[in-house]
Amino acid sequence: MEIKKLEFKKQSSTALTDQNLRKALRNTTDRFRASRKRAYDELEGFEDLRNRAREIKKETIENLPIYLGMLEGNVIKTGGKVHWAQDGEEACRIIVEIARENGVRSVVKSKSMATEEIELNHALEEAGIKAVETDLGEYIIQLAKERPSHIIAPAIHKSKDDISRLFSEKLSIPYYTEPEQLTRVARERLRSEFLSADMGVSGVNFAVAETGTIVVVENEGNARLSTTVPRVHVAVMGIEKVIPRYGDLSIFLPVLVRSATGQKISTYVSFITGPKRKSDMDGPEEFHLVIVDNGRAKILASEETRESLYCIRCGACLNICPVYRQVGGHSYGWVYSGPIGAIITPQLLGAEKAPELPFASSLCGACKDVCPVKIDFPKVLLELRKRVVEGENKDGRGGEAGLLERLLVRLWRISMESKTAYSLLSTLSYFLQFPWLSKNRKLSSLPYPFSEWTNDRDFPAVAKIPFRKRWKEISKI
Amino acid sequence: MNKSSREKILTRIRTGLYGSTGVHQQKEITRKSTGISAEPTMEKSILVNQFVEELTKVSGNAKIVESEDAVKDFIMSFVEERGISSFAIWKSELIQRLEIGDDLQSKGLKLAHPDKKEEMSNAGIGITEADFAIADTGTIVLIAGEKQPRTVSLIPPIHLAIVKSSLILRNINDLFAMLVNLISEKNSTEESTSCLTFITGPSRTADIELNLTLGVHGPRELFVLILAQ
Ligand code: SF4
Numbered sequence: 001m002e003i004k005k006l007e008f009k010k011q012s013s014t015a016l017t018d019q020n021l022r023k024a025l026r027n028t029t030d031r032f033r034a035s036r037k038r039a040y041d042e043l044e045g046f047e048d049l050r051n052r053a054r055e056i057k058k059e060t061i062e063n064l065p066i067y068l069g070m071l072e073g074n075v076i077k078t079g080g081k082v083h084w085a086q087d088g089e090e091a092c093r094i095i096v097e098i099a100r101e102n103g104v105r106s107v108v109k110s111k112s113m114a115t116e117e118i119e120l121n122h123a124l125e126e127a128g129i130k131a132v133e134t135d136l137g138e139y140i141i142q143l144a145k146e147r148p149s150h151i152i153a154p155a156i157h158k159s160k161d162d163i164s165r166l167f168s169e170k171l172s173i174p175y176y177t178e179p180e181q182l183t184r185v186a187r188e189r190l191r192s193e194f195l196s197a198d199m200g201v202s203g204v205n206f207a208v209a210e211t212g213t214i215v216v217v218e219n220e221g222n223a224r225l226s227t228t229v230p231r232v233h234v235a236v237m238g239i240e241k242v243i244p245r246y247g248d249l250s251i252f253l254p255v256l257v258r259s260a261t262g263q264k265i266s267t268y269v270s271f272i273t274g275p276k277r278k279s280d281m282d283g284p285e286e287f288h289l290v291i292v293d294n295g296r297a298k299i300l301a302s303e304e305t306r307e308s309l310y311c312i313r314c315g316a317c318l319n320i321c322p323v324y325r326q327v328g329g330h331s332y333g334w335v336y337s338g339p340i341g342a343i344i345t346p347q348l349l350g351a352e353k354a355p356e357l358p359f360a361s362s363l364c365g366a367c368k369d370v371c372p373v374k375i376d377f378p379k380v381l382l383e384l385r386k387r388v389v390e391g392e393n394k395d396g397r398g399g400e401a402g403l404l405e406r407l408l409v410r411l412w413r414i415s416m417e418s419k420t421a422y423s424l425l426s427t428l429s430y431f432l433q434f435p436w437l438s439k440n441r442k443l444s445s446l447p448y449p450f451s452e453w454t455n456d457r458d459f460p461a462v463a464k465i466p467f468r469k470r471w472k473e474i475s476k477i
Numbered sequence: 478m479n480k481s482s483r484e485k486i487l488t489r490i491r492t493g494l495y496g497s498t499g500v501h502q503q504k505e506i507t508r509k510s511t512g513i514s515a516e517p518t519m520e521k522s523i524l525v526n527q528f529v530e531e532l533t534k535v536s537g538n539a540k541i542v543e544s545e546d547a548v549k550d551f552i553m554s555f556v557e558e559r560g561i562s563s564f565a566i567w568k569s570e571l572i573q574r575l576e577i578g579d580d581l582q583s584k585g586l587k588l589a590h591p592d593k594k595e596e597m598s599n600a601g602i603g604i605t606e607a608d609f610a611i612a613d614t615g616t617i618v619l620i621a622g623e624k625q626p627r628t629v630s631l632i633p634p635i636h637l638a639i640v641k642s643s644l645i646l647r648n649i650n651d652l653f654a655m656l657v658n659l660i661s662e663k664n665s666t667e668e669s670t671s672c673l674t675f676i677t678g679p680s681r682t683a684d685i686e687l688n689l690t691l692g693v694h695g696p697r698e699l700f701v702l703i704l705a706q
Pocket of ligand 1: 310311314315371372374
């Protein structure tokens with residue numbers, strides 16, 4: 001499962017030429033944003049809830065070993081089993097092992113970013129076990145052999161026509177054009193999978209330390225089916241999903257759902273505590289909780305970026321991000337996209353795997369404003385940028401921020417710090433610009449390195465009379 | 478269980494958080510969570526109306542019935558109207574007292590057993606009784622147990638739930654104030670429930686160009702009969 005270096009620049013440039021994708025992105029993110037805004041405005045005290053949610057996350061992360069220990073103890077007490085996985089490979093090995101012990105031939109999965117991250121489907125298939133995604137969006141993506149492009153709506157990059165074509169090809173059905181028809185087909189196909197699967201795999205939105213309860217939030221009912229009908233239920237969570245108390249859910253549930261889809265509450269919320277009790281007539285006989293590190297623990301070492309682990313995966317920062325809205329989720333190269341992808345991916349995979357991602361932001365801070373747990377994105381992004389640049393200084397390579405960039409920045413600094421240097425440089429550039437000046441007094445194609453700028457946009461001409469001088473004259477009047 | 482991975486992860490977390498010694502002054506863990514407030518209940522009729530309104534907004538059907546007999550009458554004529562031939566049902570105290578299951582069977586409907594997947598997948602309706610409801614969101618709360626199997630509200634295409642009006646709470650905070658006590662009493666005992674579920678409207682998806690479609694995996698229709706008390 002070796003992950004190659006992610007190429008944000010390259011992939012986003014391709015995405016930018018895809019007009020259909022950009023239209024789809026605009027439509028979806030606009031609607032999500034409007035719904036979130038409505039949900040935010042209508043709930044009095046939303047701001048307090050966000051502050052409280054952030055506080056609880058901070059408290060949890062700072063006492064993580066204690067809460068994870070409590071969670072483990074309570075899951076075991078209620079008859080469940082707990083497994084710890086240092087990385088994705090180990091997590092997959094554990095889950096395949098559970099499947100083998102139970103003679104599992106097929107697995108139904110409900111949406112889970114953690115299992116996307118560890119590439120569980122791949123591991124199950126290699127072990128000869130069929131794995132079926134059951135969330136409609138994930139089902140579409142699985143048929144198309146793609147990756148989700150949004151945390152909440154994994155298939156938003158696909159148009160209805162794309163899906164009609166995909167279904168008719170892969171499922172050998174007529175070319176249905178209505179979402180109702182397509183949804184009905186998926187329901188029928190997946191129903192038989194639910195009834196025959198021996199194991200269900202789910203993600204975890206919150207894991208309550210105090211009771212050993214895992215909470216799964218959804219709208220379709222596929223998570224309920226996956227965690228109820230098969231004989232074995234395996235839930236997969238990152239170490240940061242734990243919360244201290246049952247009562248904390250009265251804060252996290254509204255905050256998550258309203259930020260994600262703008263609903264007051266999702267259609268279903270399941271609070272699962274252990275396997276079925278002896279006297280229960282249905283529910284899984286075995287419950288396994290797999291707690292995955294996969295690079296998270298090392299994030300804790302930096303106080304600057306620790307808060308990246310507060311994320312509750314609502315997707316609000318994606319919808320608001322001017323970069324995500326243009327380039328879409330796949331440009332980010334891995335499972336997490338948008339602002340959260342830009343900060344979490346380099347930390348989970350290592351800066352050298354994703355050196356461009358911390359720069360995939362205009363630092364406008366809109367993500368910080370919508371984030372239900374108020375992650376300070378600009379701060380974290382700057383810290384990660386620093387690491388990329390300094391990392392290269394250390395081993396003497398001149399990668400992303402190469403010699404030239406550093407030279408230019410130094411020049412800029414000198415000219416900004418000294419009045420003489422500044423006026424000298426601006427006068428100089430006024431005369432130097434003439435060969436490139438277009439008729440409409442714009443600089444449209446400068447030589448390298450300035451071409452990096454002018455390839456995509458014009459640069460205004462340097463004025464003859466500097467502003468300093470004009471200001472003096474204006475202020476005389 | 479892989480003990481060494483557990484230790485390695487926890488050590489990594491401790492070192493990250495508390496430095497190389499990994500020693501941390503353990504904070505006392507409080508059970509209390511702010512944000513929970515159970516205030517005196519409001520006028521019931523206001524809550525009932527609000528519940529109906531909210532449930533209707535999310536495409537659910539709510540009906541207020543004035544007596545226990547009316548609950549039964551509604552169900553009997555409903556299954557007839559829809560031509561339903563098989564059903565699954567909870568055995569809550571009210572449902573048993575009203576003998577709804579027996580009467581449906583004597584009407585010729587087949588009873589589906591929750592431990593038999595095949596029977597369940599042919600059932601036309603699932604009948605339950607909510608343990609609580611939330612007015613502010615139009616939510617019903619079902620607590621699974623011996624007589625209250627999980628699949629009854631999940632597998633059949635229609636879910637009909639009865640809820641006593643006295644169990645409708647104001648909002649999620651009031652509910653959690655109740656649940657926290659309930660849960661802590663029974664925590665980690667055989668009596669604790671394996672699954673508590675919030676249900677707010679019929680199953681839905683918006684995964685195809687954000688078009689809202691009902692009944693994707695769970696029930697396509699949800700009826701809630703509010704028994705006025
Ligand atoms: S970072 Fe914040 S806004 Fe973005 S997905 Fe996570 S919780 Fe939501």
